[in-house]
Amino acid sequence: MSTAPNNPISSAASGAGAGLTASGSSPTFSPLYQQIKALITQSLQSGEWKPGELIPSEVELANRFKVSQGTVRKAIDELAAENLVVRRQGKGTFVATHHEARAQYRFLRLMPDTGEPHYADNKILEVKRLRAPAEVARLLDIKSGDSVIFIKRVQSFDGAPTIVEELWLPGVIFKGLTAERLVEYKGPMYGLFETEFGTRMIRATEKIRAVCADDGTAELLNVKPNTPMLSVERVSFTYGDRPVEVRRGLYLTDRHHYQNELS
Known part of the structure; x- marks a missing residue:
């Protein structure tokens, strides 16, 4: 100490x-x-x-x-x-740690209409290192073209694909993050970030809007194109109000709803 x-x-x-x-x-x-x-x-x-x-x-x-x-x-x-x-x-x-059961639903606000919330099954579609697009760089407070880790995945509940997510993480912080590591890790993704990369998500801001599924998203979620969906863009911050993640998710809400608590 x-x-x-x-x-x-x-x-x-x-x-x-x-x-x-x-x-x-x-x-x-x-x-x-x-x-x-x-x-x-x-x-x-x-x-x-x-x-x-x-x-x-x-x-x-x-x-x-x-x-x-x-x-x-x-x-x-x-x-x-x-x-x-x-x-x-x-x-x-x-x-506080992201490995606590109660913390694992703090950043996932999509709740089932019936029954208790439970963990999603994750299917990693893509993990690659690329140069940050201008908008992502702005949100992460890095330079356009700086290295970022891009992750795309589908999350399913009870076997039903429900969420398509794309994530951008600063490459300098998340060196060594691979598809293999994400697949083999069985805990929450934020728990992995905390344990292996020393980065804890403290708070997040979100923008939510209604959209229609494009052809690619519809195929991944087994729905028809133009199916109504919820679009959620999240920027997550660690200590010192430093942005360390941009996450864009498309949510099906036929059996789920977005739940928040206001105070």
């Missing part, structure tokens, strides 16, 4: 957009718990605590950052609400 900086709150000022006043008595721009939240996030990003690991207790963190336990608790409450950490009653607080 790395050692804490001599003045952790001050060193967080640039990352949190705030610092203490000269007297050290009160924050200048953001609440103190927000500065503690930024420091804990820095430790998560640096890998001081790995996905699935127990982080120090509130008391230990309060001593480390020289703040009250209540301040630490409020910071962790926000991190838990953002799915960066997970509280477990009687056990402590753990770094």
Whole structure:
């Protein structure tokens, strides 16, 4: 475990957009718990605590950052609400991981009209390295023509092809990702990214619209051309609000629906 900086709150000022006043008595721009939240996030990003690991207790963190336990608790409450950490009653607080069962449906919002949600069967159609198209490069915040990994797959539920997806990943991060590795890996794709490439998806933005299936998509999903579908474009981000995935999916919704929770 790395050692804490001599003045952790001050060193967080640039990352949190705030610092203490000269007297050290009160924050200048953001609440103190927000500065503690930024420091804990820095430790998560640096890998001081790995996905699935127990982080120090509130008391230990309060001593480390020289703040009250209540301040630490409020910071962790926000991190838990953002799915960066997970509280477990009687056990402590753990770094969230995509390998947790509850996390595996966080980014898949397509739910069955009847029955319980369950994992899809994946058929990898294509994996190749190519130069980023201009629009993909813009979304990934890289240069047009930079290396990206392109993945195309079909996801099926109960044997029925339901989703066609195309993914673009920054080549510099996902070196060594191959079709063979994707096929042999039996867990969630984001779990693979987390475990083998050190990249955890923290949040995502999505654009959703109604479209009609083109001939190629219709053939892959065993439906007629022009069948109504849901088009979902997702950009996923890791720590530091860094975009690390563009995903475009076409969803059949004859037996499924897109479900979201608003708060």
